[in-house]
Amino acid sequence: MPALAIEARQLAKRFGATMAVDAISFSIEAGSVTGLLGGNGAGKTTTIGMIMGLIAPSSGAVRVLGVDMARERYRVLARMNFESPYVDMPHRLTVRQNLRVFGRLYGVADLSRRIDELSEGLALTPFLDRAVGSLSAGQKTRVALAKALINDPEVLLLDEPTASLDPDTADWVRGRLETFRRARGATILLASHNMAEVERLCDRVIMLKQGAVVDDGAPEALIARYGRANLEEVFLDVARGIGPERPA
Amino acid sequence: MRRAANHSGFSTARVGAMVTRYLYLLRSSWPRVAELVYWPAVQVMTWGFLQTYIRAQANASGVAGTMAVAGGTLVGALLLWDALFRAQLGFSMSFMEEMWSRNISNLLITPLRPIELAAALMTMSLVRLAVGLVPVSLLALWAFSFNLWGLGFVLVAFFVNLVLTSWAIGLAIAGLVLRNGLGAEGLAWSVLFFVMPFACVYYPVATLPSWLQVLAWCLPPTYVFEGLRAAIVAHVFRLDLMLEALAINLGLLAAAGGCFLALLESARKAGSLLQMGE
Numbered sequence: 001m002p003a004l005a006i007e008a009r010q011l012a013k014r015f016g017a018t019m020a021v022d023a024i025s026f027s028i029e030a031g032s033v034t035g036l037l038g039g040n041g042a043g044k045t046t047t048i049g050m051i052m053g054l055i056a057p058s059s060g061a062v063r064v065l066g067v068d069m070a071r072e073r074y075r076v077l078a079r080m081n082f083e084s085p086y087v088d089m090p091h092r093l094t095v096r097q098n099l100r101v102f103g104r105l106y107g108v109a110d111l112s113r114r115i116d117e118l119s120e121g122l123a124l125t126p127f128l129d130r131a132v133g134s135l136s137a138g139q140k141t142r143v144a145l146a147k148a149l150i151n152d153p154e155v156l157l158l159d160e161p162t163a164s165l166d167p168d169t170a171d172w173v174r175g176r177l178e179t180f181r182r183a184r185g186a187t188i189l190l191a192s193h194n195m196a197e198v199e200r201l202c203d204r205v206i207m208l209k210q211g212a213v214v215d216d217g218a219p220e221a222l223i224a225r226y227g228r229a230n231l232e233e234v235f236l237d238v239a240r241g242i243g244p245e246r247p248a
Numbered sequence: 249m250r251r252a253a254n255h256s257g258f259s260t261a262r263v264g265a266m267v268t269r270y271l272y273l274l275r276s277s278w279p280r281v282a283e284l285v286y287w288p289a290v291q292v293m294t295w296g297f298l299q300t301y302i303r304a305q306a307n308a309s310g311v312a313g314t315m316a317v318a319g320g321t322l323v324g325a326l327l328l329w330d331a332l333f334r335a336q337l338g339f340s341m342s343f344m345e346e347m348w349s350r351n352i353s354n355l356l357i358t359p360l361r362p363i364e365l366a367a368a369l370m371t372m373s374l375v376r377l378a379v380g381l382v383p384v385s386l387l388a389l390w391a392f393s394f395n396l397w398g399l400g401f402v403l404v405a406f407f408v409n410l411v412l413t414s415w416a417i418g419l420a421i422a423g424l425v426l427r428n429g430l431g432a433e434g435l436a437w438s439v440l441f442f443v444m445p446f447a448c449v450y451y452p453v454a455t456l457p458s459w460l461q462v463l464a465w466c467l468p469p470t471y472v473f474e475g476l477r478a479a480i481v482a483h484v485f486r487l488d489l490m491l492e493a494l495a496i497n498l499g500l501l502a503a504a505g506g507c508f509l510a511l512l513e514s515a516r517k518a519g520s521l522l523q524m525g526e
Contacts, residue, residue, distance in 0.1 A: 056516040088350040104265030105358040
């Protein structure tokens with residue numbers, strides 16, 4: 001039986017009267033790429049926040065690499081990382097300075113070599129000594145990705161990693177994520193609205209709606225189950241409350 | 249394996265990483281450095297010239313000795329109050345940089361512990377205090393013949409107590425900002441001014457009505473400013489006052505640390521750490 005990288009058990013989060021995540025359970029195998037799909041307010045970001053330990057669950061539990069995130073997250077934080085276009089890096093620091101700071105926070109050995117590797121792999125070299133605030137959106141995304149990979153994480157959480165990028169840059173980022181996954185054998189959990197991205201990258205998709213898991217399976221299996229041509233059409237069916245053609 | 253072996257317990261390496269981050273920031277922005285010196289310098293010049301004027305008037309009316317002591321007390325109190333204010337700002341502004349740059353989530357998902365973040369902020373409070381006050385104290389010596397450093401060990405006792413107070417206030421404010429977002433930012437600038445009238449910076453505690461004196465003696469800075477007046481006016485070092493202030497400060501610091509952790513946990517429950525802002 002493959003090792004589990006992430007386990008959520010009856011995970012729930014309530015904000016006042018709103019049930020953002022409603023007692024969801026799922027397990028993610030080590031080395032897999034899983035997409036969290038859902039419309040706005042489906043609970044994707046809240047779920048990722050609870051997996052990272054940034055949001056305390058109202059009930060239930062989440063374990064990452066076997067560690068309970070509510071009680072022992074400091075045992076595992078060095079083995080995971082996160083990237084989101086909605087979380088910035090210090091703008092006045094240069095790319096190199098940011099990577100040095102985060103590398104030291106993660107206790108990365110041979111940090112200079114790691115920064116060189118990432119600079120080469122993510123094409124950061126031309127702007128390595130420029131302030132992050134002076135970079136374009138695409139360049140900032142590459143820097144954020146470099147930050148997320150600085151500790152060579154076993155578990156990588158991504159919240160809409162290609163949001164607001166042009167198609168070419170977004171495609172380039174997806175390529176780098178595939179390369180990282182192949183080289184590292186890392187577990188990736190990806191929240192996205194981009195169906196093409198999810199189809200390309202993910203082995204499995206967990207579909208959320210109003211905080212609940214409404215479907216779960218490989219992209220091609222979901223497409224077949226709903227009798228649709230692609231994942232976008234499946235997404236629209238789920239969003240509009242149309243069930244699958246055949247039972248799962 | 250790229251990671252260093254040990255991620256448990258307190259790490260000076262992670263504290264060092266955060267201090268480096270703040271030093272990079274200071275280095276990248278000369279207005280930030282200039283601002284550290286600018287306000288203390290303006291304050292000392294303004295009050296120093298007032299002291300000079302009063303001394304001249306006193307000389308003319310034959311009460312020069314008394315007025316010189318009063319003037320020295322005024323400038324000394326001013327410098328020490330500024331030390332307290334600058335140390336607290338040094339702590340709070342470094343923390344606020346994380347909020348302004350929306351970087352706090354990135355930090356809280358690293359192995360950085362809250363106590364390590366606090367230690368880095370305390371270190372930066374000392375760095376920023378030194379950058380601001382050393383040149384200004386030299387200005388006070390040159391322009392107004394007020395030698396703050398001449399107080400020697402007494403000065404160390406004053407500074408230790410003021411800095412501990414500033415850290416306690418800074419920690420509590422950081423917790424409030426984490427919990428409530430940048431809407432609570434104004435506290436970083438204003439909290440100390442609420443304390444000021446009760447800390448008896450420029451006048452003895454005896455000036456206050458007796459019921460307010462009780463409150464004043466709950467505040468560690470009150471002991472420092474009473475100690476300053478004893479040192480300048482009576483040439484006496486009041487060790488008792490410094491030890492009492494230290495005891496209150498240690499209690500305050502522990503309470504502020506608990507408050508910071510509780511507010512951080514409350515922010516986790518409220519889900520506000522992922523979308524820090526106004």
